[in-house]
Amino acid sequence: MTTLFQTLPQPAYFTRNGACYLGDSLKLLRRLPGDCVDLVVTSPPFALLRQKAYGNRDQEEYVTWLCAFGNEIRRVLRDTGSFVLDLGGAYQRGVPVRSLHQYRVLLKMCDEVGFYLAEEFFWYNPAKLPSPIEWVNKRKLRAKDAVNTLWWFSKSEWPKADVRQVLVPYSERMKTLLRNPEAFYRPKNRPSGHGISSGFGTDNGGAIPSNLLRIPNTESSSSYLRLCKLVGVKPHPARFPAALPEFFIRFLTTEQDLVLDIFAGSNTTGYVAEQLGRKWIALELDASYVAGSALRFMESLSERDVTRMFASFAIGSRNEPVDLSGLPTLFDLAKVERGTW
Ligand SMILES: C[S@@+](CC[C@H](N)C(=O)[O-])C[C@H]1O[C@@H](n2cnc3c(N)ncnc32)[C@H](O)[C@@H]1O
Numbered sequence: 001m002t003t004l005f006q007t008l009p010q011p012a013y014f015t016r017n018g019a020c021y022l023g024d025s026l027k028l029l030r031r032l033p034g035d036c037v038d039l040v041v042t043s044p045p046f047a048l049l050r051q052k053a054y055g056n057r058d059q060e061e062y063v064t065w066l067c068a069f070g071n072e073i074r075r076v077l078r079d080t081g082s083f084v085l086d087l088g089g090a091y092q093r094g095v096p097v098r099s100l101h102q103y104r105v106l107l108k109m110c111d112e113v114g115f116y117l118a119e120e121f122f123w124y125n126p127a128k129l130p131s132p133i134e135w136v137n138k139r140k141l142r143a144k145d146a147v148n149t150l151w152w153f154s155k156s157e158w159p160k161a162d163v164r165q166v167l168v169p170y171s172e173r174m175k176t177l178l179r180n181p182e183a184f185y186r187p188k189n190r191p192s193g194h195g196i197s198s199g200f201g202t203d204n205g206g207a208i209p210s211n212l213l214r215i216p217n218t219e220s221s222s223s224y225l226r227l228c229k230l231v232g233v234k235p236h237p238a239r240f241p242a243a244l245p246e247f248f249i250r251f252l253t254t255e256q257d258l259v260l261d262i263f264a265g266s267n268t269t270g271y272v273a274e275q276l277g278r279k280w281i282a283l284e285l286d287a288s289y290v291a292g293s294a295l296r297f298m299e300s301l302s303e304r305d306v307t308r309m310f311a312s313f314a315i316g317s318r319n320e321p322v323d324l325s326g327l328p329t330l331f332d333l334a335k336v337e338r339g340t341w
Pocket of ligand 1: 284
């Protein structure tokens with residue numbers, strides 16, 4: 001599979017299940033047919049005030065800029081499709097007052113682009129460093145901001161979703177109940193009026209997760225980082241943890257569905273989709289990030305072969321896409337640091 005759609009240009013590389021394209025995702029999205037994507041999960045460059053290595057936009061401009069992608073995303077999504085957008089917060093310039101950009105994006109995506117808000121999620125990263133240093137560390141005026149908003153948009157009111165695919169381990173209390181439901185609970189009514197029936201004693205294989213996803217972003221020993229070091233490329237500075245796209249891919253798609261990341265960076269999304277047997281498309285503007293992301297799929301190769309394959313990977317100067325479809329991956333989803341979802 002060199003290309004999923006003939007309407008797209010040559011990918012930079014492709015695997016068994018997907019392909020990564022170098023270019024402006026707005027232009028590439030326009031070349032995709034409508035109603036073909038099941039899930040878009042992505043983390044855009046944020047409107048942060050501190051300049052980051054991957055580029056920024058002024059906060060007001062940012063909302064308009066991002067919503068232009070929303071129009072195309074809505075077009076390419078199937079009616080049952082979802083769009084999960086990871087947006088961090090930010091302070092306004094020079095004052096300890098928050099920007100409202102992620103809420104403006106939410107409202108514009110729904111009011112003007114036509115999405116529904118299926119549910120809001122919050123990604124709590126306990127490993128997040130205090131920021132901005134001025135308000136949090138130096139002047140001690142604000143608490144540490146450790147939560148990103150994740151807007152789960154849908155094209156219709158009834159997106160495909162199955163929460164049973166992302167159950168979390170039962171609490172100790174629930175495990176005790178399941179061992180001996182009769183002794184633990186008598187069916188009764190709570191003061192709230194909600195009945196507690198014997199159904200609570202049924203083992204469903206896990207508990208329903210909440211919309212607070214506690215996922216540390218502490219990756220320090222992955223083969224991606226090891227191989228970046230080996231070939232001398234700078235790892236992507238703003239990767240999300242694999243458990244984040246994994247949660248939504250499991251929750252909102254089934255095998256063979258098509259997952260798209262329009263700001264792919266190091267292609268965490270494509271990599272997880274590959275392991276889960278979903279088809280995927282990754283779009284990324286920066287050639288060095290695209291090249292580095294290919295390393296994710298080379299983990300089963302010897303260091304010599306990685307170096308050789310990477311050297312032949314001069315993106316932009318070659319016409320043929322790099323074929324990574326024969327490479328087995330060693331990635332073990334069971335080992336992904338999940339947090340508490
Ligand atoms: C926050 S990073 C995504 C990181 C990614 N989730 C990961 O885990 O590696 C955002 C990415 O969007 C890319 N980007 C910005 N504008 C773009 C555009 N118009 N088209 C495609 N990619 C773009 C940036 O180069 C950057 O790599």
